[in-house]
Amino acid sequence: MTANANARRLAPDGRSRAQEQSEYSAPHARSEVRVGNAVLGYRARKHPRRVEFAHLRVVAIERLIRARHGGPVDTDDGEAYARAAVGHVSEISDKHRRLNDPVEWCRRWCPGVLNEFGELWVLDLVHEHRRRRRGLKADEIAILLGVTEAERIHLGLETFGAIDRRKDQRTRERKVQKAQREKARRIANGATPRERCLRALKPWEGYGWSEGYWRRQMKAGRVPDPRKQG
Template sequence: MGRRDPEPPRMFDIFDKMAAEVVERARAQSQAVALERKIRAPRNRRSNWTGDRQTLCEIGDLIQLRHRGPCDTDDGEAYLRAALPWLIAKAGGPLAEDLEDRVADWCRVVVPRLGRVAIREGIAEARERDGRQRLWWSAQALGDLLRLTVDERERARITRMRPAGMTPRKFAAYQRAREAEKAKARRIAKGATPREQSKAALEPWVALGMSRATYFRKQQAGTLPAQIRDRETVSSAADAKHLKPVTGRSHVAEQIVPGPARSARPSPSVGAVGHAPRGKPRAAPPGRAVALPLPEGGVSEHPDMLGGGEWRHFNDVLTDYAGGVLPDDLVRAVRDAQRVRQMTQEAVARQIGISRPQLANALQGRFGLSRSAAANLMTWLAA
């Protein structure tokens, strides 16, 4: 009699084995993830503060805010219903032997008007909800039960309850508004200007009777009434801070250099010697240059340390220059006036109505100036 082959496994047994392997692999993976989380964020074992304690503390803060102490009104039952799930969790469960005594101790401090009968009724209701898996209150249900308002939530700094009657969409908008307020407070603390105090919101050009573009153009040029008044009223002696470079955040009174008489614009015009590099800007009309006045009688230059040289006035080098390459004496006079007035080369070029590269090339003798630019230069030098 021959040997019989073993009976092949049934198809259902193969499927059951595969399912068991999948379940075992998923369980092992879940245990590994839980262990990794536990290692990464170890719990502070010295602290016994939990979420249950936080919720009970916030309920107590709300009672203190509303009643200035323990609750002495008929709202005690609502507070007890709200706190019972967390009191039961602290006692060890709804079937704990000393549950009633623990709840009575809490009520004696927070809601002293409640008696043993009301406490037993509340515990019975909580056990009935626990049997239906409805013991715990959600954040929204807890806020609706206690009729929590937005003002009370912010004043008591409550985080585990939502305001009453607030949908998830409204609560998300409320959170966004709160974050925006916090970000605004941080920006103001760092020195930023609030948006409601910005010039776009205040529109100061309306009170001055000018357009928005004219206002900012005059502000850049330093010809606004407030800027002119600040320059006229500052009578203190020169300080070292006036020698610092002017920035956009400095005070108006510190900006001792007025702005351009006219913004430079690209123009195909040609100077006396030829084209200026990078396109020659159109110069301001003659007589439009605005400059700070020099002291009366001119400004003298002190002789060098070796005793050479003579006292020289800037007014002595004013010639009949009408355009073209600048003479050496005129170049020296321009540089000395710039130094005495404590101006940058960019500020001098703006007041004359030309670009800074064009002024630099003219002072170096590479290119000349047109008639209008020359007239403005002489007006600025003689101011």
């Protein structure tokens, strides 16, 4: 899928993925394109990789909230969403010097958290995140938010794991898929599949010969090439 096609994919509430991302690319987060005193538009500034990951993670959490709740969370689940998102929101706000963003994010997406725990609780989450110096790992956030593989695929939660498909499973599957792609590429380039190569078939063993002697006999046409047989 091309970048343009990916941008046109719709979020659960009907917005495009590009519109989702735009909330974190406001003019103060972008550089101006000017001719003289005229501002022709904006282009995204280059963010450190860590902040880019934070953007992806926060947008994904918001997408999950919309899909599950249709809008802001008004249940006890709000605490889990806040724990998952606040640290990443703070990374974005630090980059753009908007110090109150974590509290405002909670006010928008899980207002019950502020009503129950207050703003200091949110700021404690920020300090805890800075002390760890990293966000939750893919499987950790999957467990915290109870994300299934079906949700992960349907909503495009690329930075999440899944409670029903853990990292070791995903790693094994990626290795198998990579091996299959590599095999298909080699065959397309004219290579003999591994299961049809002589080293795999070992036809000399059936004759009780050494490999070298068998190869000489095959070259002389005295024994058939098993790779050319059905």
